[in-house]
Amino acid sequence: MGTEIRTLGDDDVAEWLKALNNGFHRAVDLSPEEIPLRRATMELDRTRGAFEGGKCVATFRSMPRELTVPGGATVSADAITNVSVTATHRRRGLASRLMAADLAAAKERGDAVAILVAAEYPIYGRFGFGPATWVTSWEVDTPRAALDRRYAGPDPAEGGVELVSGAEVRAFGPDLHERVRRATPGAISRGKPWWDQHTGAVVYASNGYSAPFFVAYRDTATGEVDGLAAYRVNDPHWPNKLPHADVTVVSLIAATPAAEAALWRHVLSLDWVTKVTTDHRPPDDVLPLLLGDPRAARVETHADFMWLRVLDVPVALSARGYAPVAADLVLEVRDEAGLAGGTFRLETAPDAGPRCAPAPGAAPDLSLDVADLGRLYLGDESALRLTTLGLLAEHRPGAAATADVLFRTARRPWCPEVF
Known part of the structure; x- marks a missing residue:
């Protein structure tokens, strides 16, 4: 039986999403309500599948993004995602055929580069991609961090940290992110679906949503929000009646050094917290140097992240x-x-x-x-x-x-x- 590589029509979306879940080892049947939510984020002319007898056995999708490059300019990027092959159809060249079709289309559109986040290191070099950015994840032993435990926050004359809601984040977050990513080579543009999904406005039932705390840093003189952090707190049983909470920093972006320092100090000074872990941070993050004892910050992960292929x-x-x-x-x-x-x-x-x-x-x-x-x-x-x-x-x-x-x-x- 032949395998056809093609872009999707609306009638293909449910079958394609099922194949995507299979490829990523998620044995989940999507509800009828979730399928249109996911469809709304897909550009079907940039979404491809390998079909065999009406059944989708491999998936591939790309999105238009702007990539910030050194110097602050941007280039058009073909952002590749959702690459999967069903376990029954591995080693048949399906991913190669899907990649070739997408890159040819990107070249014809005039995209300067293609980018992706590689699940495994050895896969994408053969398609002309090289690791262009790296990330580091940290674990901070807060009792050893040697912060001043009396820290009451930034000087109110300069700025302040405030808890904000998901709705507020959706209002100011896009503008803040644009400021930050324009000054950050390797950062990419975000669309409205990103903000909706990361603030709980749109929730996929199959993924669930655990609301984080959102904190913003606002500059007193300008009134502008210059930084935003999202974190989750796990506060389990206290052994021996001693606090033992841990915090996971989901994201932290800042347009100024003052905002960055204030947001980190807020997270590291939370009551009862003995450990702070971070998600994907810059490989030369300032975090350890903000501590009185930088040894309290231990590298958990240091790895390649975004891979890039030049097209023009x-x-x-x-x-x-x-x-x-x-x-x-x-x-x-x-x-x-x-x-x-x-x-x-x-x-x-x-x-x-x-x-x-x-x-x-x-x-x-x-x-x-x-x-x-x-x-x-x-x-x-x-x-x-x-x-x-x-x-x-x-x-x-x-x-x-x-x-x-x-x-x-x-x-x-x-x-x-x-x-």
């Missing part, structure tokens, strides 16, 4: 900012899929914007695979390290060092969310 080299490289030095680099990019390969000249100058253009026939200074260009693109990886690994070939002495200076950023890129 001139557009992608012309969009981002670089170190303020004059440079002229010719890059030879290999791409087995034929989507972004070629020879390109990147020119930068302190007093002018960067320019990248095709340079057919030019002698390359550096050669690399498109997946390794994805590693370099947001500034997290070192060109010199890739050269040492043999992943970047230097044809002109000093070219790798020049690329290292150009591409690296002062702070590491960070994608704050799963998508």
